[in-house]
Amino acid sequence: MNNNLIKNVRDKNPIVLSIANTITSQHVADAINFIGGSPMMPNDPEEITEITKVANAVCLNLGSTNPDMQLCSLLAAKQANSDHNPVVFDPVAVGATKVRYDRSMELLQQVKVDIIRGNTSEIAALTGVTWESHGIDAVDGNDSDRIKIAQAAAKQFNCRIMISGPTDIITDGQKVFEVKNDEPMLKTNVGMGDVLDGILAVFASQKCSLEDLTYASAILPVVAELAAKETGNQAATFMNKTFDILGTLDDKTLQDNIKTVKVK
Incomplete structure (x- = not known):
């Protein structure tokens, strides 16, 4: 792993264009900023290609899908592909409606996505596998089945997959890593998956690299664990403390608290 992962990002201050869920866009922008990036949150199809x-990098979220956001997502991803910049895609509740599934597949068929992040039911839906969910939240099964779904999706879409859950799974279709850090209080705040995106x-x-992506995947649960030690079950205080720690997190603190396993 790059031992200066966070420092290097903060030194470079990369610009991330995010077409975010309208419910969580402020939190997403804050997270990008606190960890060392510079967020842009456009939503006008007329300017999206130019900006x-x-x-x-481009971050796309299906949470508040509508025709304009879909067009923005397609145009932004196509421009990112042209510029050889990565695209991160979160297919929120893709299995819940035909519209969400069709828009996700339209995007995945027209552009190259570098990372797809979702819960187990969302990634399963993309691959045609039935998986139980409750609203937009997945019902977690055993890790062996979740790994198989993640690997199948990585191969189908030729990208890296992150499945979020009590144990996070990260794979490129061959190598598989797990992040064991987990803080239940994350579920009390809407949109923390979007923040991770x-x-x-x-x-x-x-x-x-996939190894560095695994460490990046652990950042949010690590800071959430640290925050929960100070705030207990106070949901709003926990949220604020999580962002406070995110803004000051350094590589040593991440390395001291991360719990990762190479599975394959």
């Missing part, structure tokens, strides 16, 4: 040209996009902008 994407200055970005170092933004963090991943910051590090993806540096063309990071």
Whole structure:
């Protein structure tokens, strides 16, 4: 792993263009900024291609899908592909409606996505596997089945996959890593998966290895664990403390607290 992962990102201050869930866009922008990136949050199809040209990575979220956001996502991703910049995609609730599934597949068929992040049911839906969910949240099964789904998706879409859950799974279709850090309080705040998308996009902008992506994936649960030790079950206080720690997190603190396993 790059022992200066966070320092290098903060030194370079990469620009991340995020087409975010409208419910969580402020949190996503803050997270990108706190970890060392510079967020842009455009939503106008008429400017999206031009403004994407200055970005170092693109982060797309299906949460508040509508025709304009879909067009923005397609145009931004196509420009990122043209500029050889990474695209991170979160297919929020892709299995919940035909519209969400169709828009996700339209995007994945027309552009190259570098990272897809979702819960187990979302990644399973992309690959045609039935998996139980409750609203937009997945019902977690055993890790062996989740790994198989992640690997299948990575091979199908020729990208890296992160499945979030009590144990996070990161794979390129061959190598598999798990992040064992988990803080239940993350579930009390809406959109923390979207926040993770933004963090991943910051590090993806540096063309990071799968190992480095695994460490980047652990940033949010690590800071959440540290925050929960200070705030207990106070949901709003926990959220603020999580962002406070994110803004001051250094590589040593991450390395001292991370729990990762190479599975394959």
